[in-house]
Amino acid sequence: MKNNNKNDLLQIYRTMKTSRYFEERMEKAYLEGKQPIFNIGAGPVPGEMHLSNGQEPAAAAMIVHLTKDDTVTATHRPHHQAIAKGVDLKKMTAEIFGKKTGLGKGKGGHMHLFDPTVKFSCGGIVGAGIPHAVGAALANKKKGEDWVAVAFIGEGAANSGAFHESLNLAALWNLPFILVVEDNSWGISVAKKNSTSVPSNDIRAKAYGIKGYLVKDNDPVEMYKVSKEAVDRARNGGGPSIIEIETYRFLGHFQGDPELYRNKEEVPTLRGKDPIERLKNHLLKENLATPAEISALENKVYEVVDDAYEFAIHSEYPEPNEALEDVFC
Amino acid sequence: METIKAKKDKIRKLTGSKAMVQALEQELVRDKNIIVMGEDVGKYGGIFGSTTGLYDKFGPERIMDTPISETGFIGAAIGAAAAGLRPVVELMFVDFHGVVMDQIYNHMAKIHYMSGGNVKLPIVLLTGVGGGYSDAAQHSQTLYASFGHLPGMKVVAPTFPEDIKGMLIAAIRDDNPVVFMFHKTLQGLGWMDQLQASLGPVPEDAYTIPLNKAKVVREGKDVTIVGVQMMTIEALNAAGKLAERGIDAEVIDLRSIKPIDKETLLKSVAKTNRLVVVDEDYLSYGITAEISAIMASEGFHHLKSPIVRLAIPDVPIPYSRVLEKYVIPDAQDIINAVENMITV
Ligand SMILES: Cc1ncc(C[n+]2csc(CCOP(=O)(O)OP(=O)(O)O)c2C)c(N)n1
Numbered sequence: 226m227k228n229n230n231k232n233d234l235l236q237i238y239r240t241m242k243t244s245r246y247f248e249e250r251m252e253k254a255y256l257e258g259k260q261p262i263f264n265i266g267a268g269p270v271p272g273e274m275h276l277s278n279g280q281e282p283a284a285a286a287m288i289v290h291l292t293k294d295d296t297v298t299a300t301h302r303p304h305h306q307a308i309a310k311g312v313d314l315k316k317m318t319a320e321i322f323g324k325k326t327g328l329g330k331g332k333g334g335h336m337h338l339f340d341p342t343v344k345f346s347c348g349g350i351v352g353a354g355i356p357h358a359v360g361a362a363l364a365n366k367k368k369g370e371d372w373v374a375v376a377f378i379g380e381g382a383a384n385s386g387a388f389h390e391s392l393n394l395a396a397l398w399n400l401p402f403i404l405v406v407e408d409n410s411w412g413i414s415v416a417k418k419n420s421t422s423v424p425s426n427d428i429r430a431k432a433y434g435i436k437g438y439l440v441k442d443n444d445p446v447e448m449y450k451v452s453k454e455a456v457d458r459a460r461n462g463g464g465p466s467i468i469e470i471e472t473y474r475f476l477g478h479f480q481g482d483p484e485l486y487r488n489k490e491e492v493p494t495l496r497g498k499d500p501i502e503r504l505k506n507h508l509l510k511e512n513l514a515t516p517a518e519i520s521a522l523e524n525k526v527y528e529v530v531d532d533a534y535e536f537a538i539h540s541e542y543p544e545p546n547e548a549l550e551d552v553f554c
Numbered sequence: 555m556e557t558i559k560a561k562k563d564k565i566r567k568l569t570g571s572k573a574m575v576q577a578l579e580q581e582l583v584r585d586k587n588i589i590v591m592g593e594d595v596g597k598y599g600g601i602f603g604s605t606t607g608l609y610d611k612f613g614p615e616r617i618m619d620t621p622i623s624e625t626g627f628i629g630a631a632i633g634a635a636a637a638g639l640r641p642v643v644e645l646m647f648v649d650f651h652g653v654v655m656d657q658i659y660n661h662m663a664k665i666h667y668m669s670g671g672n673v674k675l676p677i678v679l680l681t682g683v684g685g686g687y688s689d690a691a692q693h694s695q696t697l698y699a700s701f702g703h704l705p706g707m708k709v710v711a712p713t714f715p716e717d718i719k720g721m722l723i724a725a726i727r728d729d730n731p732v733v734f735m736f737h738k739t740l741q742g743l744g745w746m747d748q749l750q751a752s753l754g755p756v757p758e759d760a761y762t763i764p765l766n767k768a769k770v771v772r773e774g775k776d777v778t779i780v781g782v783q784m785m786t787i788e789a790l791n792a793a794g795k796l797a798e799r800g801i802d803a804e805v806i807d808l809r810s811i812k813p814i815d816k817e818t819l820l821k822s823v824a825k826t827n828r829l830v831v832v833d834e835d836y837l838s839y840g841i842t843a844e845i846s847a848i849m850a851s852e853g854f855h856h857l858k859s860p861i862v863r864l865a866i867p868d869v870p871i872p873y874s875r876v877l878e879k880y881v882i883p884d885a886q887d888i889i890n891a892v893e894n895m896i897t898v
Contacts, residue, residue, distance in 0.1 A: 263744070263745050264745065264746060264747060264748075265687050265689075265745050265746055266686065266687030266688055266746065266747060266875075271687060271688035271875055272687060272688035272689045272690060272873065273689055273693065320873075323688070323873055323874030323875060323876070323877075324874070329873075331872065331873060331874030331876075331877060332690075332691075332870075332872040332873055332874065332877065333690060333691075333873055334688065334690040334873030334874070335873075336690060336692070336693075337690055337691065337692070337873070348692065349649075349690070349692035349693055350649075350650060350652065350653070350692055351622050352622070352653070353653075381621070381622045382622060384621035384622055384623045384626075385622055385623060385624075385653065386623070386625050386626075386653065387653070412593070412621070412622055413593065413594045413598065413601070414594045414596070414597055414598035414619075415593065415594060415596075415619045415620075415621070419619060420619075420620075420621035420622070421621065481745050485597065485598075486597045486598055542874060542876050543874060543876060543877055544876075545876050545877060545879070545880035546880060547877065548867075548869055548872050548877040548878075548880045548881050549867060549869055552868070552869050552870070
């Protein structure tokens with residue numbers, strides 16, 4: 226248990242750090258060509274950009290329990306989940322830069338990342354990924370494999386029809402399915418309390434006769450434990466669960482969000498509880514890593530991410546008429 | 555022609571989004587039965603600025619933020635309309651119609667007919683359309699034709715601020731369901747492309763503009779170019795350049811997708827004898843096809859050369875700028891088409 230824990234927690238730290246550094250670079254890349262006047266369509270990374278800084282624990286501490294045979298579906302805010310699932314970082318970055326070498330040859334962009342080699346997908350329609358994961362779980366079960374499927378959503382998506390229909394299906398068919406709800410308190414500008422009839426979505430598990438968990442205050446270690454229980458249950462035929470984790474949105478809904486709807490104190494308070502720092506302190510305090518090991522790990526992370534950006538930046542754009550390809554196989 | 559009843563002395567320049575807000579504000583004051591519902595229409599003021607400031611003026615009872623439950627709140631608009639309210643509901647991006655289309659086309663659009671005219675549904679469904687800023691396949695569509703295809707709803711897509719205000723007021727006062735499409739780039743938002751056309755003179759007082767009339771926005775004699783929203787802007791840009799080359803193009807802003815104003819289209823082509831239709835929607839079965847069919851069956855004798863249809867070539871809208879630019883028609887495509895047509 227201890228040893229396993231150690232490797233897993235280090236892996237979680239590595240993933241969270243990779244995601245954070247990746248997004249810090251993305252925040253800068255996104256602003257290129259958009260200053261002094263912000264224009265959403267300008268610069269090397271145009272379009273909407275939803276960053277997940279602060280939300281890393283949900284993805285990292287769940288996906289550490291998964292293998293490449295397990296399916297993950299994600300959202301419009303997909304970088305942390307994609308990185309945790311082991312999506313090819315070079316191709317993912319190139320996709321976000323609209324390059325031919327990207328996961329979707331530049332056709333998808335940041336909200337539409339597909340890497341079938343590690344069974345990862347995401348999309349721009351809120352709630353839409355939930356039934357896809359249910360379907361993957363159904364396929365796993367029919368094939369007699371012990372693979373699981375995990376859908377990640379924001380708490381806002383828990384009020385979509387897709388959420389309720391999918392949970393009923395997953396429960397009815399006793400599928401190896403887990404729904405992770407990342408509660409960052411906000412659906413764009415709408416606070417959870419103004420959108421959701423219950424205080425937390427683990428309560429809703431009862432309505433479907435499945436297990437519900439609530440992870441408080443963005444705690445990566447707690448998320449790790451709870452996820453293990455849910456994944457083990459799903460693998461062993463015990464059926465679906467919902468895990469809701471209270472998490473933090475450090476940035477706007479999208480880059481360029483004026484955020485006039487939220488209290489100025491909120492973000493500094495959340496940043497003061499940065500889950501990455503908290504996990505680092507935990508690793509050091511519990512003697513699971515030395516400061517030297519941590520900094521070696523971090524340097525490796527920076528190198529991997531920097532390589533991905535180099536690759537993306539130096540890749541070619543597609544030829545314009547490649548727009549006509551890939552509609553059909 | 556227009557029924558602008560406002561006093562012409564009180565005219566201010568407004569952006570598309572401010573024109574929407576002014577229309578909504580004046581109507582909310584006039585009729586207590588109007589409510590506005592949608593995601594982020596409250597404090598945020600609408601992601602594309604269509605409700606800015608209304609929450610502060612009218613409060614949460616009338617300007618209601620909703621959960622991400624489109625089937626729920628757009629379906630509720632139907633029930634509320636049948637029960638006496640006049641709901642204005644916003645579907646943030648038209649692309650999200652997928653999750654709520656049953657409510658829209660099986661219920662909102664058909665109940666008046668199926669009830670033999672006994673149930674009225676005075677609903678305005680506001681929705682943002684359009685691409686051109688790399689928002690990719692699920693956030694860049696216009697879907698004009700998808701809505702225009704289905705009987706039972708009026709579908710409008712105005713371009714200029716004056717039309718936006720007048721047609722929105724007309725839509726709110728209409729007892730039928732009206733799908734009111736606003737183009738994101740024409741809202742005059744600070745964070746998108748800055749277009750001159752997104753700022754224009756708007757009479758201060760409330761006025762209406764009919765929901766069934768196209769508008770000749772540039773007169774000419776050599777060729778008719780029909781556009782909607784951004785394609786009207788591209789057509790006007792093309793017409794300017796064509797004029798330098800001695801080609802005098804007439805530009806029609808369609809404004810209303812359903813019903814479509816055949817009369818204005820036929821009258822123009824009777825004069826110019828040539829037709830180019832430009833659409834920021836998919837090619838097959840779309841506006842370009844509809845207008846071509848109208849010409850083929852009712853204006854065939856006017857045509858001196860084959861009609862040219864410019865539209866998105868039946869592919870989802872790609873993300874990468876080079877790819878997106880390739881699929882969305884622009885002024886240069888129009889110029890090429892017209893020059894080809896006229897030299898042939
Ligand atoms: C069906 C649908 N409705 C609305 C939207 C617009 N939209 C995109 S993200 C978002 C908020 C999502 O909130 P949440 O699920 O909590 O995820 P978060 O953005 O907080 O990560 C909304 C309303 C959408 N993309 N799809």
